[in-house]
Amino acid sequence: MVTLEDVARQAGVSLATASRVLNGSTRQVGAGLRARVERAADELGYRANIAAQTLARGSSNVIGIVVHDLTDPYFAALADGAMRAAATEGLLVMVGTTHRDPEQEIAYVATLNAQRVRAVLLAGSRVADQAVTGRLRDELARYRDSGGRAACVGQDLLGVDTVAPANREGAGELARALAGLGHTRFAVLAGPPHLMTAADRSAGFAAALRELGLPAPQVIHGPFDRDGGYAAARQVKDATCVFAVNDVMAVGALAAYRERGVRVPDDVSVAGFDDIVTLRDHVPALTTVRLPLADMGARALELALNEEEPVVVEHVAGEVVLRESVRRIA
Amino acid sequence: MVTLEDVARQAGVSLATASRVLNGSTRQVGAGLRARVERAADELGYRANIAAQTLARGSSNVIGIVVHDLTDPYFAALADGAMRAAATEGLLVMVGTTHRDPEQEIAYVATLNAQRVRAVLLAGSRVADQAVTGRLRDELARYRDSGGRAACVGQDLLGVDTVAPANREGAGELARALAGLGHTRFAVLAGPPHLMTAADRSAGFAAALRELGLPAPQVIHGPFDRDGGYAAARQVKDATCVFAVNDVMAVGALAAYRERGVRVPDDVSVAGFDDIVTLRDHVPALTTVRLPLADMGARALELALNEEEPVVVEHVAGEVVLRESVRRIA
């Protein structure tokens, strides 16, 4: 393994000079020596040891992103946005997946802290469990105390900069739009009760119906994924419009209806939330609430990197997109 | 920032003892001291500095994965498989996305080398450009010379352990299956000519048709993504069956047909390649060649970590899955 010392010796200069040439510095180095060093580094195939640099400099150029599941397009979009932003800043990215285990999330933050990463991004919904959220908060606080920066996408519960999607409001607006089509009997495929994103969307939807003087929706809990939507859809009774709290659940519901010969939107209307790009060619096209996921990821990174003192919470509005999975009824 | 020295002082032991207690060692430490150290670490909130550990140990517990695009479900599945495998080994993951720029890929390998990561995984198709492949090879060789391990998923061109999907054979088998349904006039949405995965699939398909004594397909080149499939589908003339060299292109093609009122599979049959999970509820269900992507990712990591000397190339067969996007014709 070629070290800087090897390069310096080969070039006949000191370690200091070699370092200044190759790894940047405020100080100048004469053109002659500079060329010698560069040639030596090239000949030897020198690659700086980043661990050593990190140690010496006391800071790294790595950021960490923690998501639940990379194969979920929601997180993939978020992570992609953040990674593009990171790339423009010359930062490297460590990605951790928790597969929805909050303990893993805490463990990952600890590990990223140990890595002395420049910033940590937490994407993904919080759970209602106060104890576990508290421990995550503590771990994050410890990281920030030692100079780390952090941000999160989701609920503002961690005491860090947050990009908060307007889940309640978006779901409410969706409810009003659907009611505007004449629907009165609704069902909500509500996901797990302890998952805050799911709960907020469900609650926002129900609240809007209440304001409109419409009957409360049938609420069906279950997993937050495609199969959860599939299973929940089978329990719906007597609704003309079904709201799944995310798009992949909505797709599961559509699949369940298709199998049973229930036509969408003729027999029942279905809507989701997120506007996942991969689903843009789904048939029927899914009515949903669009969230600018990639932007949110990028924005979260910006917030994390930003030096400002007070903790910032930024709300991101969703936009209702009506497509063919819903129809007006008499 | 709390250092090991702080902990040692607080516990009243030497640096060496503290290190042995907290960060593992072959050596034993007496129960009394051990407890004191652990308590001190806990009170102070000590987190080992991994950069320092990496430097001192000369090896890290990080692996690198380089993919083209995380929002592409193909790469997400591959990366997810590799990340699960990494997690069971206690390894951390750095993910880099190149957005299909080969230069970025080379740069990322250099960076991962600088990080002294334990292993590097390259996922994603090679390009036909010899020069750029050569430079990537060189960079990889330099990394391996200094003790790094590497593996790749795709074409065996880099001189490293490889998990090679049987693109040619899979496409050939698909062609035979489709011919078995009575099709004789084919079109291939072939993707970019320089992308080897695309080229292999296209060639395998054409070769099988030739063997069967059928006319050569119409070959249409274009981008390797959904929009590429969409655009290419519009140029198809006079084929009863269209093979898109990956699933997302096939979805684009289906969208194009739907818009133009061409019914699938009644008017034209469509098939893809990969069997992307996210598309499992697509209508019509897509005929494709299934690749065990998550397993391939995990297997690639295994190969990379494995110490064996000779470079291993493992072929992975695809499985033809006939679904409703194709039909038998007279």
Place this chain on the structure above:
DNA sequence: ACCTCCCTGGAAAGCGATTTCCCAGTCTGC
């Protein structure tokens, strides 16, 4: 009893960079 041998604990030498000093030479202004 005596001599190994094993075990535990500590001192100190790295790991590969960065960066602070210090030094000598060159410019500049007067």
Place this chain on the structure above:
DNA sequence: GCAGACTGGGAAATCGCTTTCCAGGGAGGT
């Protein structure tokens, strides 16, 4: 022509941890 400011170069301290080496004490064998 000279003091003072600048400049480019090198020696060495430093970052936080691991690990070798050494020392001392107790166990076990004869």
